[in-house]
Amino acid sequence: MPPPPAFRFEALLVGDRWEPDVRMEVDAAGRIASLSPGSPDAACEQVCGWTVPGVPNLHSHAFQRALAGLAEADGPDSFWSWREVMYRLAALPGPDEVEAIALQLYVELLKAGFTCVGEFHYLHHPPGGGRYADPAEMSRRIVRAAEKAGIGLVHMPVVYENAGLGGEPLTGSQRRFRLDLDEALRIRADLADVCGGAGCGLGLALHSVRAVRPATFRRIFENPCAAGSPMHIHVAEQEREVRECLAQRGARPVQWLLDHAPVDQGWCLVHATHMTGAEAAAVAARGAVVGLCPTTEANLGDGLFPLGALVRAGGRFGIGTDSHVSRSPVEELRLLDYGQRLAARARSVPRTGPDRTRNGALAGAGGALLAHAWENGCRALAWDGGTVAVGRRADLAVLDAGHPALAGRRGHAVLDSWVFSGTESPVRDVMVAGDWVVRDRRHMCEEGAARGYAAAVDGLIQPGGR
């Protein structure tokens, strides 16, 4: 057997410190087998630059990548009219198109520094209705796209039952999404052959309080079928949802969820935009992660997340790219912080909870934000990355120290400048489970992915006039 791959990193973020000249061995499962700072080993692969953990992306609907920029009317428009445009697109792609769109997305995510993605997958059935011979067909295409791209995947089939809180039947465009809990569990079991390995985890998702029957929440409460694997749900994204839930269930959606589901540290509450201070404290006390998707939440006019209430209560948040109007971890974090600054009319906004301080490389605003994304994104996905330590996955992103965004930066200014200095990305190389998937800014299959994506999108979008 050949010796395990070894690398020497010029500067590696270990905990909250930049350690110089760290030799790292990676085992056959893609995990860090050893770490030796200050190593003189010049024979192994030398990695220049500032190397950080890859960022987990905790919330993605891959097919929506094709929609980014297509639903930007200048005129009467809302989340709900956006949803109609999204439904029209969602009605179209078959398995080949979804795989092509997901592959392009995953290549883009990797190039930006994400190394794993949680897929909140609800495009289950064929366009126009019916069932695939293999009910897991569409899920398998997502898994295949992730394998081709080389990104870590946590696949979460989504339970989707109702059109609304009153148990209204699904509309025509929602029929592709229909899945009850038993079907979702069956798809999950079916995927065990492709998702058992290190590169692919499995979770489960409930679309939302409005789209899942109370009886299903009861079943999960009595028998937490997803124990040990991630459980994700959209909640309180729009004010209308809050009003309807108050009217029909007598509680706000986050409170209703906490009362009717075994929400704990295995859960991720996606958006939770319209959460009260009391709800934020209760979510923090349960140890659940809030899944923020700042660019999507801004794009859809959801509203500003009450970050101060959550972090003051010691709560946890990670980030996702959701509808993929951005595919960059730092644009998500930058917009999250800028929203808070604009609303507070201040630069000093809450980022770090009362129970901890950030030091060293994490002492600035950029590091504080990234620390949440690394730690809590991995918690939300039950993903063994997000930090450099023996036994963890070797999921890493290398920032080019020679990039103008990082010129002269040291200490915490490296991460601050990555997050806050503009849109040119300094991410040069990306490693997933010990394998380089992006080298010198190029993904190994980016040309093919872009060609396949363009062909798929051209086929979906009706030709319009110029």
Add this chain to the structure above:
Amino acid sequence: MPPPPAFRFEALLVGDRWEPDVRMEVDAAGRIASLSPGSPDAACEQVCGWTVPGVPNLHSHAFQRALAGLAEADGPDSFWSWREVMYRLAALPGPDEVEAIALQLYVELLKAGFTCVGEFHYLHHPPGGGRYADPAEMSRRIVRAAEKAGIGLVHMPVVYENAGLGGEPLTGSQRRFRLDLDEALRIRADLADVCGGAGCGLGLALHSVRAVRPATFRRIFENPCAAGSPMHIHVAEQEREVRECLAQRGARPVQWLLDHAPVDQGWCLVHATHMTGAEAAAVAARGAVVGLCPTTEANLGDGLFPLGALVRAGGRFGIGTDSHVSRSPVEELRLLDYGQRLAARARSVPRTGPDRTRNGALAGAGGALLAHAWENGCRALAWDGGTVAVGRRADLAVLDAGHPALAGRRGHAVLDSWVFSGTESPVRDVMVAGDWVVRDRRHMCEEGAARGYAAAVDGLIQPGGR
């Protein structure tokens, strides 16, 4: 004499329409000499993709490029503590460093699709005090950096007299900025040898209501010395400035300015964040442009600009990158719109005034925002670009139709997707005054600019621990 350069554009934005196969001739002054849509000419240079006017950047402090990401403390922090960090940096660079920093910035601006920049220049004197033998030394370095980069420049020496509204003397770190109106006019006159041509315009700037004496405003009111050339001023960026102005002058800063200066369509009011509805209507009635710098205003926690009040009054705004935490026109416009959407909890926010509708390629949110930036940025800089028409400057940006951000996009979705679909830029080529300065994503001197910038910044920033 050789024939004038000619190009055929696959798709060119003319007014609000994508015109196919447009042949364009450019005269010796870099202006559009002819436009022929539907041309069969296959012999001239063929330009594939979606070609749009280059975007004017109406507000820049070039030296602050070196600061982006360096002042991001996670803890007590404010505009005013940021300003102290900025002053420490501003105290350091000499002419060579400023030229190197500006060159890097201008290369980055061009690559992102900006084709001219308004430089609000207040770093007049040597580090530590005294005067350069040539009082225009620092201005000349800015002009030289713009020439090297090939970006259009409107240079505006800044009058800077006081530390505050009470006429307080300048502090040590502000002494490099000190310039009275006569000195500013003299620098402007001195620069006539290098700024007379097509590539460099001249304007004048007043730092702010707080840093310029009332007597100077009176002189300008009585004798509008800058008539016909741009006059720029920072105003109402921070709430503290509004409170102090109310306390000391009995009026909010925008109102005070309207009462004490000949504000008209030659003026640009930069920021104007804390403007009342009545002030917005008055500014609109004067025809002045509001210079918005969304990423800087968010980064500094200034507050959210009341865009609805301005556009409903028929007012005008353009965009600038100011402190250069972003160097992208579309990130500025995206953040401007996202801030409005987050505050309104809506996707439908005011973008277009009551007097007009946007059609064709400008019918979406992206096009509506770009239309303001093109038209009013050029108005604020007295720059003859921003639209494709015979007699205008041939300042253009070519969007790569093969870029995944634009896959399948047609009509207004092209501009919407440029603005709203993430951070990977589809800008492939950039032309300034008929000359290509960016080809296939590379600026002709980007390596040298980056090396010079890194050396300058390394020399300025004290080595810190890791």
